[in-house]
Ligand SMILES: Cc1ncc(C[n+]2csc(CCOP(=O)(O)OP(=O)(O)O)c2C)c(N)n1
């Protein structure tokens with residue numbers, strides 16, 4: 248019997264493979280066609296003035312923090328500083344949308360988010376000063392150690408959020424990563440795990456235009472980084488990363504969704520890295536001033552200031568108060584950073600394991616002997632550095 | 634295979650200028666690319682920026698983006714793509730930005746790069762060079778100072794090379810790119826800015842990889858070392874003359890293949906040996922080297938082969954790294970423990 252005889256030629260219509268159906272409707276997961284904005288739009292009127300003022304104070308403080316940390320680096324007080332100047336709205340909003348019990352997973356660029364969450368700036372900058380790898384107890388502050396190997400912190404955020412849910416705690420993890428980091432395998436594995444487990448995680452991608460020298464166009468061919476969410480079955484949100492009110496709203500919604508069992512969200516914040524990658528980088532090798540100038544007109548503090556003054560919420564006195572507070576923070580940071588941190592060479596062996604192995608005890612004793620004998624540690628090494 | 638760089642460099646005139654190791658490495662890439670259109674450089678920031686250490690400076694301009702490519706930021710992707718490119722007849726040179734950032738590529742390296750020749754019965758070797766800036770001493774924050782050579786040495790199928798001089802940086806990188814076997818090329822980043830009066834135009838011999846070299850001849854004991862520890866050992870050898878020790882310093886240049894002959898010949902003459910490296914001692918290269926020396930030179934040894942290495946700790950923060958790195962004093966201490974009392 249032929250197929251035609253079996254089905255009747257006229258009646259045959261192709262059908263999907265048996266048991267196939269779409270797993271998820273992609274339409275509601277798709278990001279807006281343009282970065283979502285609040286400031287300067289009708290939506291701004293609905294935002295609590297106190298929140299706007301709070302965001303403003305934090306942004307001004309954050310900008311001052313970036314300037315101070317950059318200055319400290321020039322003075323040799325920090326080994327390196329990856330500035331978040333221009334990205335303060337993302338950093339601040341990420342911290343402000345979290346409850347105390349929630350967790351933040353920052354990258355090396357996100358010390359400001361940790362500070363905005365309440366961490367002492369000195370503790371936040373300890374890694375970059377270079378006396379210890381982590382300047383704070385992550386569990387005490389619910390801030391994971393600053394992460395340098397790109398995107399590797401993202402699966403950690405998923406696992407932590409998953410564990411919290413398994414234990415019945417309504418804890419959310421917010422994990423931060425750059426545009427370049429979205430190319431790493433760990434980014435994709437983390438998103439997939441989070442979506443499959445419906446883990447209470449918010450992924451915040453700060454698309455600041457560059458991964459060191461590499462522009463976004465060489466990083467991805469996707470319509471936007473937010474679109475990547477759809478392939479994993481989670482919503483992607485595209486936001487103006489310099490609009491603090493929009494950032495606060497979108498991240499807040501994503502946190503609420505995660506907390507209520509709705510699963511993960513990927514938020515792409517479109518922003519710009521105003522400074523070089525770090526103080527060691529020379530941005531003139533790969534970008535011109537005109538881009539930087541265009542973004543200066545879209546500065547996060549400027550956008551917020553315009554909104555606040557337009558609505559009569561900010562006068563000179565209020566600006567003065569905010570700036571004074573920022574100056575005090577900077578002065579305090581300067582003073583503390585200008586003191587040499589106490590260093591104990593024996594710390595090298597203290598935290599490798601719970602207990603020192605026999606080998607570590609031997610090595611510790613040898614170093615102690617060397618130091619007591621006053622042997623100059625090890626000339627010939629440091630001088631060759633840059 | 635011994636070629637002279639002058640013969641391959643298209644008749645440039647010889648003039649020894651002050652050249653950094655970074656510049657010599659860049660020159661090696663350039664000359665290899667000019668000579669063989671199959672040579673492609675790929676990695677993070679290697680194009681427009683010229684690499685974070687500027688080793689690839691100018692290559693994209695001279696050869697175009699297809700020959701020197703800024704890739705998406707994904708080390709497994711970079712090395713995996715290099716495998717495919719090599720399968721199709723290209724000769725990729727991959728740059729990993731820092732030692733610890735090569736780890737995402739580990740699976741590609743161990744499961745494919747190291748094994749492809751063997752898996753295919755010799756039919757499909759992979760001529761890939763993986764350049765990795767490595768080691769400490771530059772004040773880098775965590776994950777920027779690892780000495781990861783032991784992982785690579787422990788992986789059969791990979792050559793592991795580490796230059797210590799400007800001239801060798803050029804010659805060994807040329808040889809590595811020319812090799813049909815995969816090479817992990819470890820660049821001691823604290824020597825990137827070390828200068829030597831060297832010109833690639835002067836006839837300089839491109840040695841086959843796998844030959845150690847005696848950097849300083851001596852009679853009392855042999856210091857066996859490589860990469861960033863070579864200058865430390867040479868300095869220690871100078872300082873040791875004050876104690877009456879005349880130390881020989883061997884620069885291995887290549888950990889795999891290992892030059893047993895040069896090393897054993899030296900130790901048989903001197904009767905004493907210390908292995909020096911920055912990598913952690915436990916499970917580190919020194920154990921393998923000490924064992925090989927002992928197996929070959931047992932009856933010539935006046936003392937056990939000693940090791941001076943980094944401590945068995947995660948690489949410390951920049952403010953503490955000077956306590957970790959093996960320096961001149963630690964080398965001299967080890968030399969002092971080579972049972973000299975037996976002499977008198
Ligand atoms: C796995 C890994 N590869 C490479 C690096 C080196 N590196 C540090 S920052 C950076 C660029 C990151 O760009 P992006 O993710 O956009 O973050 P941004 O620095 O712009 O905040 C690179 C390549 C790294 N830290 N980790």
Ligand SMILES: [Mg+2]
Nearest residue numbers: 425426457458
């Ligand atoms: Mg970026």
